[in-house]
Amino acid sequence: MSLSKHQGFILTRHWRDTPSGSEIEYWLATDSGPLKVLLTAQTSVAFVESRHRAAVQAQLSARSDVELRELELKSFQQEPVLGIYAKHFRQLGRLARALQPLGVSLLEADVRPHERYLMERFITAGVMLEGGRIENSTLVNCKLQPAPDFRPVLKVVSLDIETSQHQDLYSIALDGMAERVVFMLGEPPTEHMQPPGFQLIYCPTRQAMIEHLNEWFARNDPDVIIGWNVIQFDLHVLQKAADGCATPLLLGRERKPIAWRTHPGKQGYLFAPMPGRAVIDGIEALRAAVWSFPSFSLENVAQELLGEGKDIGSEYDKMAEIERRYQHDKPALAIYNIRDCELVLRIFEKAKLLQFAMERAHATGLQLDHFGGSIAAFSHHYLPRMHRMGYVAPNVGDVQGKSSPGGYVMDSKPGFYDSVVVLDYKSLYPSIIRTFLVDPVGLTEGLHAHGPARFIKGPRGTLFSREKHCLPEIVTTLWHARDEAKRARNEPLSQALKLVMNSFAGVLGASECRFFNPDLISAITLRGHEMVKLTREFVEKRGYEAIYGDTDSIFIWLKRTHTNEEAHAVAAELARDINAWWKQTLLEEQDLESFLEIEFDTHYKKFFMPTIRGSDVGSKKRYAGLSVDAAGNEAMIYRGLEMARSDWTPLARQFQEGLLSRVFQGAPYREFVIEYTYSTLSGKKDDLLIYRKRLRHRLDAYVTHVPPQVRAARIADEYNIRIKRPTQYQNGGWIQYVMTKSGPEPLEARQSPIDYEHYLAKQIQPIADSILHPLGEDFATLTSSQQTLF
Template sequence: MVTTKLKGFILTRRWWDTPTGTDIEYWLATDAGPLKVLLSAQTSVAFVETRFRAAVEAQLASLPGLQLRELDLKTFQQNPVVGVYAKQFRQLGQLARKLQPQNIALLEADVRPHERYLMERFITAGVSVEAGADGTRLRPEPDYRPVLKVASLDIETSENGELYSIALDGMAQRVVFMLGEPAPEPNGPAQALDFALIYLPTRKAMIESLNDWFERNDPDVIIGWSVIQFDLRVLQKTADACGTALLLGRERQPTEWRTHPGKQGYLFAPTPGRIVIDGIEALRAAAWSFPSFSLESVSQALLGEGKAIGDEYDKMAEINRRYRDDKPALAVYNIRDCELVLRIFEKAQLLQFVMERAHTTGLAADHFGGSIAAFSHHYLPRMHRMGYVAPSVGDIQSKAYPGGYVMDSKPGFYDSVVVLDYKSLYPSIIRTYCVDPVGHAEGQHASDPSAQIKGPGGTLFSRTKHCLPEIVTTLSRSRDEAKRVKNEPLSQTLKLLMNSFAGVLGASECRFFNPELVSAVTLRGHEIVKRTQVFVENRGYEAIYGDTDSIFIWLGRTHTNTEAHAVAAELVRDINAWWTRTLREEQGLENFLEIEFDTHYAKFFMPTIRGSDVGSKKRYAGLSTDAAGKEEMVFRGLEMARSDWTLLARQFQEGLLSRIFHGQPYREFVTDYARATLAGAKDDLLIYRKRLRHRLDAYLVNVPPQVRAARMADDYNLRVGRPMQYQNGGWIQYVMTTNGPEPLENRPSRVDYEHYLNKQLKPIADAILQPMGDSFAALVSSQRALF
C-alpha cells in the first residue's frame, strides 16, 4: 500500500477506552475539507519509582493488561523508575488510587492519551497525516495554516430564557430561525432582508433545523458572544425540554458538556469536529482590555458602532415587542449580533490569534488560560529525552517567594524622563542563567563545580543539561521572525507563552512548582534592575522609579526630543555591552539580557501615596513624545485609567494634568470644574460602575455602597414586577445622593455634590497640586461664595 500524506490543523481531540485499548480521535481542517483521524488501541503509560515495584506488581492481577518495563529514566531525586503500561487509560487512575494509601506516587498518570500522543511527537496544532500499510501516523507540520470556515451564532430569548430565534452568519446560507408564524402582509411592501428568515412552529423544529443547518453548511468554527455560557447553554436546555437532541458536532455528534472544577456554574462545550470560541474569552486571552466586555461596548470601542436598543429593561421590553408584533425586526436585530461578532473577530484578528496560540502552546484551539498545560506540553517530552520523569503536583509544599522588584519612587514633576525596558526579562534570565527544573536537579547533584551555575539563595544549575533555556530560545527566535514578517497574532502568542513560564514555576498547582526555581528568576530580576540603576547613576543621571523590568531615568534637565532619544540610545548600547562583558567575566555566561528604549516623557508626574510624603508605586502619568514628536498622554494606575472611578474624576484628572504638562494656567480650570459640578452641569459624569463579586446575601458586615445600591435596585425591580438583576453578582451603576448610594433604576433623592467634590475631585487635585505648593481647598474655598 502506498503511503499518502495530508496536512491538517487539529480542530478537536478526544479519547475513550475500548476493550482493545484506548482510541484517540482528532478532527482536522485540511485543504481537502474536514478529516477525522482515529488512532485505535493505543497504550497509555505512567511511571513509578523502581523501589516500589513489588507494591505495583501486587496490583497487576486485579488490573489485567498492565505491564512493567525497565526504562532508563529517573526522578529529580535521582531515583530510577519503571514504566507502567496500560491497555486502557483509566486503569492508570485505578492503580494510582490503589497505591495512594501506601504513599506511592504513580507519576504522570494524569497526562491524558490524546495530549501525550501529541506532545511526545512534538506536535502542537499542525500535522502531517501519513496513512500506510502499518497504520496512520501524525507528524508535526508547524507551518500549516488552513482557511477555516466560521459560523457566528446568536440567539434571542425572553427574560425567562425561552427561545425566540436563532441567527447564523458567516457561511453561504445566512439565516434566522424564528419561532411562530409570519404576520399578515402589511399594506406596504415587506422589508427586504439579506438573509433567510425561516418560521418554525415549535422549538423542537428550531433545534432540528439548526442541526440540519450545521450538517449542511459544516463550519469548522462556531463563534459568538458568551456563546457557551449563554447561547449554547440555552439551546441545550431547550433541546432537552423538547425531548430532542442538540447535534452541532460533525457526524451529528452532541456537545460533550463539562463543568469547570474551579468555577461554579462555568461550562466547557467540547463539540466534535468544531472549535467553539467565545469572543469575550478570546479577547481576554489576547490581552485586550475594555471597561466592559458587553458586545455593545466592545463594538463601539473597536468598530465605532453598535446596536443598542436601550438599557437592560428597555432592551428586553423591545425584544418582547418585536417578537410579538414585528418578527422581521427581531430577526434583523438577532443577526446584527452575528455580524458584529464576525467583524470584531476580523478587526482584532482573533481567529488568527486562536490558531497561532494553538500552534504555539499545543493546547486545543478553544482552550484559553492553560499556561501550566502549555508548559507541560513543551517540557515533558524534552525532559524524558534528558532521562527524567515529571514529579506529581504537591510534591513540594507551597510557600511564599519574592515577586518582581519595584523600586521606591521619587515623587514629583519632571522634565525629560526616559524609560528603558528589558525585553522579555524573565525568559531572558531563564536563557542566560539556565534556570530549569532538570538543570536544577543536575546542578544540585553535579560533582564538578565548573559544571554548575550559581543562582540566588544557594541554588545551582547545570551549564549543559537543561530543557527550558532551549525551549525559550526557540520561542524567542520564532517571535523575532514573527515580528519581522509582521505576524502580530503569532508574535503576541509567543510573548504571552514565554512570559508565563516563570509564573508556572511559581504555581503550586503545577507539577514543576518549586519556590527555589521561581525565586532564582525573580531575585535575579531584582539584581538586574538594581545594577542597572547603579550603571545609570554612575553616568550622572537619576533613576526615579523601576518596576520589574523597567527603569525610569530623569535626565536632570530639559532635553529636546531628539536629545532625549539620543541619550536613551547611548544608554541602551552601553548597558547591553556592559552586561555581555560582565556576565562573561563573572560566570562565563552568554548574555541574552537586552534592554531597549521604551518611552520618552517630555513631562512626567509621580504622585505620593495618598496622605503621606512617600512616593507611590505603579502609579504615574506622563506626556510621551515619540521620535516624530507626536504627543500622547499616558496614565498608569491613576484614577484616569481605572473604570471604578467616575468619569467626573477621570476627566478632571486628565484635564488638570494636561494643563500642567503643557504649561497652561490650571487654577481657573479647577474652580470652574468644581463650580460646574455643584451647578449640576456634569451630572452625566457622576455615575459609579462597580462589580458585585459575590451574591448579595453574602455581604453581612461592612456593606459597600455598590451592594447597598444593588439591594435598592432589586427591591425596586421586585415592586414593579421586573426580574431581579443583582442577586448573584454582576455590575451595578449608581449615584451618590444625600441619602446614600442610589441605583440608576431608582433615584428618588438629590445628588450629594459635596461627596463628589470631597471624595472624587479633592484627592486627585491634592495629589497633583501638592508638589506645586497648592491645594484644592485653597483654590475652591476662596470661590465657594461665588458658586
C-alpha cells in the same frame, strides 16, 4: 481521500477506552475539508520508582494487560524508574489511587493519551498525516508528524439567540457562511416578506427550531462557532430548550451532542466540547489576547473597536424592545438578532481573534478554543524534552513551600519632572532563563551534584547545570520564532508567542504545576531584582537619577531639560552601554553568554509621580507623563491613576486628565479647577457622576460589610420586584449608581437629590491635591475665594 501525505489543523481531540485499548480521536481541518482521524489500540504509560516494584506488582498480580518495563529514566530524586504500560488509560488512574495509601507515587499518570501522543511527537496544532486506511470516511491508524507551518482557512459561523426576560427561546441567528438565516418561533405573518440579506424561517415550535438548527449544522458544517458569551448563555439556553422539548441538540460533527462539563474551580462555569467543532467566545478571546475594555459587553466593544453598536439601549430597554418586536414585529427582531452575529464577526476580524487563537494553538499545543492552560502549555513543551534528558516529571504537590517574591518595584521619588526616559528589559524573565540556564532538570542536577562539575550559581544557594537543561532551549526557540513573526509582520503569531514565552516563568511559581519549586522561580525573580538594582547603579554613575523602577523597567531623570533629540540620544547610548556591560561582565565573571537586552522605551517631556494618598511617600505603579516619540508626536500616558481605572467616576477621570494636561503644557490650571468645581456643584456635569462597579458575589453573600454598590443593587432589585420585572443583580454583575443625599441609589430607581459634596470631597479634591501639593498649592485654598459662587 488519498492515503499520501496530507496536512491538517487539529480542531478537537478526545480519547476513550475500548475493549481493544485506548482510542484517540482527532478532528482536523484540511484544505480538502474536515477529516476525522482515529488511532486505535493505543497503550497508555506512567512511571514509578524502581524501589516500589514489589508494591506495584502486588496490585497487578491478577492483570495480564499491564506490563512493567525497565527504562533508562530517573525521577527528580535521582531514583531509577519503571515504565507501567497499560492497555486502558483508566487503569493507570485506578492503580495510582490504590498505591497512594502505601505512599507510592505513580508519576505522569494524569497525562491523557491524546495529549501525550502529540507532545511526544512535538506536535502542536498542525500535523502531517501519512499512511493509514479509510473506514467510513475516517482515517484510521495513520502516522502523525508536526506540520508547524500549516494554516488552513477555517469555516466560521457566528451564532446568537434572542430570548424573553425569562430565557424562553425566541430566535436563533447564524451568520458567516453562505446560508445566513434566522429561525424564529411563531407562525409567519399573513404578508410574509423576507428581510434583505438573510433568510427568515418561521418555526411553529421550539422543537422545530432545534431540528432546523441541527439540519443547518449538518448541511453547512462549520469548523468554528463564535459568539458573545456563547457557551455560558447561547449554547446553554439552546440545550435547555432542546431538553425541554425532548429533542437532541446535535451540533457536533457526525450529528453528535455537546459533551457538557463544568469547571472544577469556577462554580457554574461551563465547557461545551463537541466533536469536530471549536467554540470560541469573543470575550474570552479578547482577554486572552490582552485586550482591555471598561466593559466587555458586545455593545461597548463594538462601539470601541468598530465605532458602532446595536440599536437598543439599556438592558431593561433591550428586554422590553425584544419582547415588543417578538410580539408585533418579528422581522425587526430577526434583523436585530443577526446584527449581533455580524458585529461579532467584524470584531473577530478587526481584532484578528481567530488568527490569534490559531497561532496560540500552534505555539502552545493546546486546543484552538482553550484560552487558559499556561501550565498545560508548559508541560506540552517540557515533558518530551525532559524525557530525552533521562527524567520523568514529578507530580503536582511533590514540592511544598511558599512561592517567591514577585517583580522588584523600586521606591519612587514623587514630584514633577522634565525629561524622563524609560529603559525596559526585553522579555526580562525569558532572557534570564536563557542567560542563567534556569531549568527544572538543571536545578535537579544541581541539587544532587557530586564532584567538580561546573554549575551556575543562582539566588538562595541554587545551582544549575551548564550541560543538562530543557527550558532555555524551549524559550530560545519561541524567542527566535517571535523575531521571525515580527519580521513577517504576523502580529497574532508574535503576540501569541510573547504571551506563551512570558507565562513560563509564572508557571514555575504556581503550586498547581508539577514543576513548582520556590527556589526555581526565585532564581528568576530575585535575579530580576538584582538586575534592576545594578542597572540603577550604572545610570547613576553616569550622573542621572533613577526615580522609579518596576520589574523590568527603570525611569531615569536626566537632571535637566533636554530636547527630544537629546533625550532620545542619551537613552539610546545608555541602553547600548548597559547591554555591552552585561555581555562583558557575565562572560568574564561567570563564562556566560548574555541574552539580557535593555532597550529605550519612552521619553517623557513632562512626568508626574504622585505620593500615596495622605502621605509623603511616593506611590508605586501610578504615574502620568507627556510622552514624545522620535518624530515629535506627543501623547498623554496614564498608568494606575484614577484616569486609567474603571472604578472611579468619569467626573474624576476627566478632571485628572484636564488638570494634568494643563500643568504639563504650561497652560492656566487654576481657572480650570475653579470652573470644574463650579460646574459640578451647579449640576452641569451630572452625566459624569455615575459609578460603575462589579458585584463579585451573590447579593445575599454580603452580610458584615455592605459596600455602596451592593446597597444600590439591593434597591434596584427591590424596585424590579415591585414593578414585576426580573431581578438583575442577585447573582452578581455590574451596577451603575450615583451618590445621593440618601446614599447610593441605582440609575434605574433614583429618587433622592445628588450629594454634590460627596463628589467634591471624594472625587475631585483628592485628585486635585495630589497634583497641586507638589506645585505648592491646594484645592481648599484655590477654591475658598470662590465660595460665594458655590
